[in-house]
Amino acid sequence: MTRAHAYIACLFVVIFYSGNILVGSALNELPPITVAFFRVAIAAAVLVPLGWRSAWSNRSAFRRHIGPLLLLTLTGVTFFNTFIYGALQFTSATNVSVLEAIIPVATALLSAWLLRERLRLVQWAGVLVSFLGALWVVMGGVVDHALGGWNVGDLIMVGAIMSWALYSIAVKRYLHLFPEYGTLLVMTSLSVAVLAPLVALEWAIVGVPELGQWAYWPGLAYLGIFPSIVALLLYNRAVSVLGASQAAVFLNFLPVVTMIGAFLFLSEAVTAAQVGGAGLVIAGVILTTRPARNKQ
Template sequence: MYNKYYIFLVMSCILWGFQPVTIKFVTLEMDILTVIPIRYLFLTITIFILMKITGEKEFLPKKSCVLSLMAMGFFGVTVSNGVQFTGLSYSTVGNMTIISTTAPIITAVLARIVLKERLNLLQVCGIIISFCGTLYLLSKGTMDTFINMSFNRGDIYFFIGEVAWVVYILFSIPVLKKMSVLSVTAWPGLFGAIFTAIYAHFVVGLNVVLLSPLALCSFMYIVWGGGVSAMMLWNLGTKFVGASHAAIFLNLMPVVGVISAYFTLGEMITVQEVVSALIIISGVYITTHANQLMEKFNLKIQKNG
């Protein structure tokens, strides 16, 4: 029933999974807290143009949704992006990646409390399997990665950023029922760009520089690839499958990161990484196809009975 929307979510995570490589090139020349508001400003302008071309009737947001859209911009752009990247000043990329694995579980719990979304036992098992696969991938096959982790101020920022992204998802569900995907992607982007620009101004100061050709191409990707395309695909998928089901796809991003690093940076793909990818994909499949699997299982029992 939701296969088309699952594909949208997979595509968005593929676009996001490749994004760290491009962000790396951009941030070598411009501070990330300057990049974020400019990125979302270009994203918003692009979508506003698309809304004009497609004849979007409700260009302005509904009054009842304005506060929610502002909250989405604040949590999904300013806090999720700004606070997490500020955390890198105090902690490591490894810790940031490990802490990011909590997003699907946090989403499932909060979606159950706030949105009353229900998960059956098989779906919960799928989330756990995918989570374990992601931890196995990040551990590189050894527990030393987790044993030697030292948590600090930056890690608190990372966790706040993950919770903020989950809050963005939760706010988006009811808003997407009242407004188009284009509007729900554009307006939080605009609000988020404004909030982040204010945040950046007081933290590091906004410093726009002329980018090199490579950095400029990378910036174009994070605007129109990891920005416009990924956000629209994500919101469209989330609108129809729900918060809990959408969040499980986030575990695919480290897998995409490994593959993109192989093709762009020449990093080798290990057997452990292949096994991790299979575990993660299996968990995602079980979560998204739990009802069909249970129906087949029940039919098999009835036939054997």
């Protein structure tokens, strides 16, 4: 994959993850762990014919590197989306997408610390501009609302931010140890095992949802295929070409795409602060993804 192809892959990742937020918001009548559980269960079922041979033939690699495998699974597959669906119970799809834009800041800091990746000054400036744009949206364009503008859903998103930042680092460091489709099958299957007792506990507390309603299943199928499989494959390949920091910065486009989708499909209002923050986010992405000049 070339750098140009990696950038295109990142754009499709943004589109699919924007759909993850929009569909997750549309399904917020279902409890969050229930949505996360059926997402990974559907993904695992779809991946069986694609990945079972690879998973079986590489079973010794999975056993040998069980620690990195669990880190990849828990951060990128199991809990990242569980946090998102939990946040959508309390806050808007636009806010969730804006807060995801903070992920590159956490990823860049962790990459510099753990992977010794060096960001140029212009890239740090891009990360800062994107972060300020995201913060401006959460604050509603009013500086003294920095704390008052946050709600429970916004705070839950902190867990999602840290989960994906750690996943991005783990992808760069450990994913080469495992086969592609077989690893996705193993990670989704492990996530099913982890979430099964949690969803049983959720049902014991809030009651068993009415899963017989046909309206839920197209959305759950989308979550299980596009964000869970297609987007993850594209993102993993993009990270291997661009590095964790630059690939993660593309997530800053999420507020823009999600804002449009939320306005069109969820009837969410779009404010001037959101539009202004989205402009800053785009500017930050452009700065951060500028290629370095070759020195002769």
